[in-house]
Amino acid sequence: MTPSFIRLIRFHCFHSIRKKGICTFLLIGIGVNSCSKPPETTDLQDTTESHFNTTLSNKQIMSLILEPASDILWDSGGWVLDAAGYEELFPTTDDGWDYVRAQAAIVAETGNLLALPERAPDNDAWLIYSNGLSDAGLLAMDAAESKNEEAFFEAGGQIYSVCTACHQAYNPDIVNRFDSAD
Numbered sequence: 001m002t003p004s005f006i007r008l009i010r011f012h013c014f015h016s017i018r019k020k021g022i023c024t025f026l027l028i029g030i031g032v033n034s035c036s037k038p039p040e041t042t043d044l045q046d047t048t049e050s051h052f053n054t055t056l057s058n059k060q061i062m063s064l065i066l067e068p069a070s071d072i073l074w075d076s077g078g079w080v081l082d083a084a085g086y087e088e089l090f091p092t093t094d095d096g097w098d099y100v101r102a103q104a105a106i107v108a109e110t111g112n113l114l115a116l117p118e119r120a121p122d123n124d125a126w127l128i129y130s131n132g133l134s135d136a137g138l139l140a141m142d143a144a145e146s147k148n149e150e151a152f153f154e155a156g157g158q159i160y161s162v163c164t165a166c167h168q169a170y171n172p173d174i175v176n177r178f179d180s181a182d
């Protein structure tokens with residue numbers, strides 16, 4: 001048992017003993033270690049306090065985490081043919097692909113951030129879109145890992161559809177803003 005683990009237990013006890021007096025049971029469970037019965041789950045279930053720090057609002061998650069990461073993905077995939085000529089936007093080096101893969105990981109994990117109970121306004125469509133965001137982010141990660149341009153482009157499109165679908169359902173004004181930016 002590391003000192004920090006002990007501190008964690010103490011911290012937990014400090015909070016829970018005042019409320020429910022369940023701390024003694026928890027410490028006994030740890031003291032006898034492997035021969036003891038696993039601690040009953042009542043301890044966790046009784047805890048109404050959140051384990052997550054959800055100070056950031058959904059709006060901040062959008063503008064500070066999700067949009068910057070997905071913008072990099074969208075700027076890194078595709079083919080442009082204009083007056084200036086033909087240009088491929090995909091990364092051309094291993095480092096470049098590693099970088100976009102990391103942005104895809106941010107998109108994938110942001111799906112989880114949005115799905116936290118404190119952030120989800122409901123347990124239906126919101127969770128479907130949040131999970132959809134994670135799935136699309138994982139697809140982009142896979143494509144970046146295998147440097148598959150076609151698959152990376154498609155994953156970018158899938159990410160965009162999830163953004164739009166959720167905005168349509170929960171904040172149509174945002175969709176209009178996106179459209180007018182195009």
Ligand code: HEC
Binds near residue numbers: 107
């Ligand atoms: C699970 C639902 C959901 C998904 C998925 C989602 N959004 Fe949002 N988004 C929202 C909601 C709700 C708001 C409005 C938040 C508010 O104003 O309180 C919002 C707002 C925004 C805003 C405006 C932020 C501001 O500062 O006003 C941007 C930009 C944005 N989203 C970008 C994205 C992008 C890019 C994606 C996809 C990569 C995405 N969102 C995916 C629900 C979602």
